[in-house]
Structures are given as structure tokens and as C-alpha cells.
Amino acid sequence: xxxxxLVSINDFTKEEIIKILDLAESFEKNPRQNILxxxxxxxxxxxxxxxxxxxxxxxxxxxxGSIIGFASAATSSVQKGETLKDTILTxxxxxxxxxxxxxxxxxxxxxxxxxxxxxxxxxxxxxxxxTQCLLxxxxxxxxxxxxxxxxxxxxxDLKYGRxxxxxxxxxxxxxxxxxxxxxxxLKLPSAVKRxxxxxxxxxxxxxxFMDVMPKCDxxxxxxxxxxxxxxxxxxxxxxxxxxxxxxxLTGSKDKLKVLHPLPRVNEITTDVDSNPKAYYFxxxxxxxxVRQALVASILGLA
Amino acid sequence: MSNKRKELIVSAIENGTVIxxxxxxSVFQVIRIxxxxxxxxxxxxxINLESKKFGTKGxxxxxxxxxxxxxxxxxxxxxxxxxxxxxxxxxxVSKNNVKIPETIEKIVKCFNPNxxxxxxxxxxxxxxxxxxxxxxxxxxxxxxxxxxxANVVFL
Ligand SMILES: [Zn+2]
Numbered sequence: 001x002x003x004x005x006l007v008s009i010n011d012f013t014k015e016e017i018i019k020i021l022d023l024a025e026s027f028e029k030n031p032r033q034n035i036l037x038x039x040x041x042x043x044x045x046x047x048x049x050x051x052x053x054x055x056x057x058x059x060x061x062x063x064x065g066s067i068i069g070f071a072s073a074a075t076s077s078v079q080k081g082e083t084l085k086d087t088i089l090t091x092x093x094x095x096x097x098x099x100x101x102x103x104x105x106x107x108x109x110x111x112x113x114x115x116x117x118x119x120x121x122x123x124x125x126x127x128x129x130x131t132q133c134l135l136x137x138x139x140x141x142x143x144x145x146x147x148x149x150x151x152x153x154x155x156x157d158l159k160y161g162r163x164x165x166x167x168x169x170x171x172x173x174x175x176x177x178x179x180x181x182x183x184x185x186l187k188l189p190s191a192v193k194r195x196x197x198x199x200x201x202x203x204x205x206x207x208x209f210m211d212v213m214p215k216c217d218x219x220x221x222x223x224x225x226x227x228x229x230x231x232x233x234x235x236x237x238x239x240x241x242x243x244x245x246x247x248x249l250t251g252s253k254d255k256l257k258v259l260h261p262l263p264r265v266n267e268i269t270t271d272v273d274s275n276p277k278a279y280y281f282x283x284x285x286x287x288x289x290v291r292q293a294l295v296a297s298i299l300g301l302a
Numbered sequence: 303m304s305n306k307r308k309e310l311i312v313s314a315i316e317n318g319t320v321i322x323x324x325x326x327x328s329v330f331q332v333i334r335i336x337x338x339x340x341x342x343x344x345x346x347x348x349i350n351l352e353s354k355k356f357g358t359k360g361x362x363x364x365x366x367x368x369x370x371x372x373x374x375x376x377x378x379x380x381x382x383x384x385x386x387x388x389x390x391x392x393x394x395v396s397k398n399n400v401k402i403p404e405t406i407e408k409i410v411k412c413f414n415p416n417x418x419x420x421x422x423x424x425x426x427x428x429x430x431x432x433x434x435x436x437x438x439x440x441x442x443x444x445x446x447x448x449x450x451x452a453n454v455v456f457l
Binding site for chain 2: 008010083084085103104105106107109110125126127128191194197
């Protein structure tokens with residue numbers, strides 16, 4: 001994918017995704033190499049996201065590349081009213097590749113049209129976060145040995161969760177059976193379900209978390225936020241129903257793994273952390289290898 | 303009323319384009335989409351005219367101007383029933399129905415307020431598709447959200 005921007009997971013075929021995951025696997029075996037020596041990567045976080053930014057910056061620096069950029073719009077010229085276009089055109093002059101996160105939907109696609117260097121989208125508003133999606137796929141494949149024919153449960157806020165939408169759409173390429181667990185107010189949007197139907201795959205919707213426990217290979221947890229409910233009473237009714245506690249995992253499949261995009265608040269109790277089925281911290285580490293694979297292949301170095 | 307008298311409701315043109323069978327309520331939108339409010343050519347229009355097919359209809363005649371298909375198809379969103387008639391020397395040279403294009407650029411606003419096209423000077427671009435109920439939807443190239451026909455706002 002030399003010189004190609006990574007804006008949306010929807011731009012990629014199954015074969016291209018698998019190629020990136022295979023490359024990430026080789027970086028996991030050998031994460032410190034000097035292949036980015038002399039390369040300058042711009043890291044433009046118009047919207048702060050410490051976790052994603054550090055993952056990218058660690059990925060680049062472990063490969064010997066250098067980083068320029070900013071961690072929030074407050075410390076950049078954006079605060080003085082500079083347009084996104086002007087910032088991107090300027091930074092294109094100073095770097096070989098731009099990693100950007102921005103609160104406006106579609107900002108990454110637009111940046112990729114104006115920039116003279118490739119863009120990696122590290123999150124554009126409520127729209128896409130393709131590197132998260134790829135690291136989720138990587139984590140699923142690594143723990144299950146395959147991406148094909150799995151039973152995957154998504155739990156919590158399926159309506160607003162951007163990571164859930166992207167991952168669901170990506171998984172429709174792999175013959176997944178979807179188990180969708182959420183309060184009725186936060187069901188998966190019909191636009192996303194349409195992708196499942198178009199791929200001729202099955203989904204089931206549940207309100208009771210325990211109904212999916214014995215069936216799943218992966219449980220993908222998300223947080224239910226209070227502000228999603230216009231009526232605070234509705235939030236009070238569901239807030240404890242979608243919290244994963246250690247004893248709930250009794251009776252689940254041996255190979256089950258629990259994933260979460262992090263940061264976690266209270267939706268997984270800390271007693272789950274020491275259960276070998278908990279995988280969310282390793283999942284985050286996998287993000288470094290996936291980002292190394294992306295940067296290296298876009299720069300034509302792997 | 304004789305046929306001759308009816309023809310005179312909107313003047314005949316020597317050379318140019320007649321857009322017929324426009325839904326009466328869409329005439330002003332069609333004028334705006336085709337930029338006829340800014341042209342220096344002679345433009346005639348009629349609304350609430352009798353139509354055998356639709357009850358009432360609108361019609362627009364533009365002197366000394368012909369349109370490319372791409373231009374014409376822009377009006378398909380508001381006037382899918384319209385016919386484009388090319389006139390040369392008072393004669394009908396060709397007659398074409400408008401077709402809804404596969405992509406729509408510049409003329410429609412993305413309904414998502416947090417879309418980049420509503421934040422910076424970015425021309426909108428949509429892919430046209432039909433959902434499972436066969437309703438027309440516009441998929442934004444930027445924010446990837448779908449604008450339905452009911453939410454279409456012209457720029
Ligand atoms: Zn949009």
C-alpha cells in the first residue's frame with residue numbers, strides 16, 4: 001500500500017487487510033528495527049487522545065523514525081483560526097507521512113485529498129478509526145487462530161460506538177455470527193445491520209448479557225455513557241446490566257477472550273483482569289505492531 | 303381552447319432547451335440548480351400548467367442554451383419525471399428523460415452538522431444508492447453518513 005492513505009476501513013479488501021495483519025505479525029516478532037531511520041512522521045492530534053497518540057509515537061520511534069506535531073489543537077496554530085487545509089498543506093512540507101486525529105467527521109478524507117503525503121486516520125469524529133479496527137482484527141485472529149466463522153458478541157452501547165460499527169462491517173468479510181447485546185435504546189443502527197444482511201450473515205439481538213455467555217469466542221465490551229440517555233432514570237435501569245464481572249465468565253468457552261477498546265471505566269470489574277480470558281491490555285499492545293506495519297508499508301519500507 | 307392558443311401560454315423558442323414535465327413545486331429549485339437565476343440568456347417558465355400525465359406541471363424554456371447530460375441529471379433529484387427537449391430552428395431535435403446520476407457533487411448539503419463539508423470550504427460529493435426499501439440515499443464521501451431524499455437541502 002505504498003503512498004496510499006488509510007482513511008476508512010471500508011476502502012480495504014479482505015486480502016489487503018490480511019496482508020497488513022501478516023505484516024503486523026512480523027513486527028510483533030521483531031518490533032525494534034531501524035527501518036524508519038531518516039523519516040519524519042507528523043502526529044497531528046487536533047483532538048487529544050493520549051492512548052492512540054502514544055501508541056503511534058512508540059510504533060514509529062521503535063522503528064527509528066522521528067516525530068513532529070502536537071497533542072491538542074490548543075497548542076497549535078489551529079487555535080489562531082487556521083483551516084485544516086492550511087495546516088495539512090504546511091505539515092506536508094515537513095514530513096513523509098501524517099497521522100491525524102480530528103473531531104470533525106470526514107476530516108481525514110479531506111486531508112488525504114489536499115495533502116501531498118499519505119494520511120493515516122487516527123480517528124475522525126464519530127466516523128472512522130481504522131487502526132483501532134485493524135488492531136481488533138489482529139487481536140481476534142491472534143487469540144482464535146483465525147478470523148473465519150467465529151461467534152462474536154458486542155456488548156453495551158452499540159448505537160453510538162464507532163469502533164463497534166467499523167469492526168462489525170469489517171467482520172462481515174469473515175463469515176462472523178454476530179451476537180448483539182444492548183439495552184433497547186442502544187441497539188446497533190439499521191445502516192450497520194444492513195451490511196450484515198447484505199453479506200448474508202446472521203445476527204441475534206439480546207438484552208440479557210448472560211444469554212450469549214456460553215456461545216461466544218469473543219466478547220467485545222463497550223461503555224454505556226450516562227449522557228446517551230435523555231431520561232436519567234432509563235440510565236439507572238440499565239447501568240449495571242452490562243457490566244462484566246469475573247464470576248459471569250464461568251461456563252464460557254475455554255478459548256473465549258474479552259476485548260475492550262479502552263479506556264475502561266467500570267464496565268469490566270477489576271477482578272476480570274487476572275482471568276486468562278481478559279485480553280484488553282494485550283489488545284492495546286497489538287496496536288503498536290499494527291501501526292508499525294501500516295507506517296512501514298505506506299512508506300514502502302516493508 | 304385551440305392547440306395553437308395553448309402553445310402561446312409559454313412562448314416558443316427558436317433555439318435552445320425546453321425542460322418539460324417538471325413537478326410544479328420544483329420549478330424554482332430546477333432554476334437554481336441549473337444556475338438559470340444567474341444566466342444572461344432569455345428564460346421563460348410556467349407553473350401549474352395542465353398536464354395529462356401529472357395533473358399540473360411546470361415548464362422552463364431557455365433560449366440559446368444547451369445542456370450536457372451531467373448538468374441535466376442534477377435536476378433528477380427534484381424532478382425525476384422531467385424531459386429535456388433540444389430545439390433548433392423551432393424544431394425538436396432530441397428529447398431525453400433525465401436520469402438520476404451515480405454521483406452528486408456540489409449541489410446538495412450533507413445533513414450531518416459535524417461533517418467537514420459543513421465546517422470548511424469543501425465541495426460535497428455523494429454516491430447515490432437505494433436502501434432495502436428502495437428509497438434513494440446519498441452517501442457522503444467524507445463523513446460516510448447517508449442523507450435521505452427527505453433531508454436533501456440544496457446549496
Ligand atoms: Zn458528510
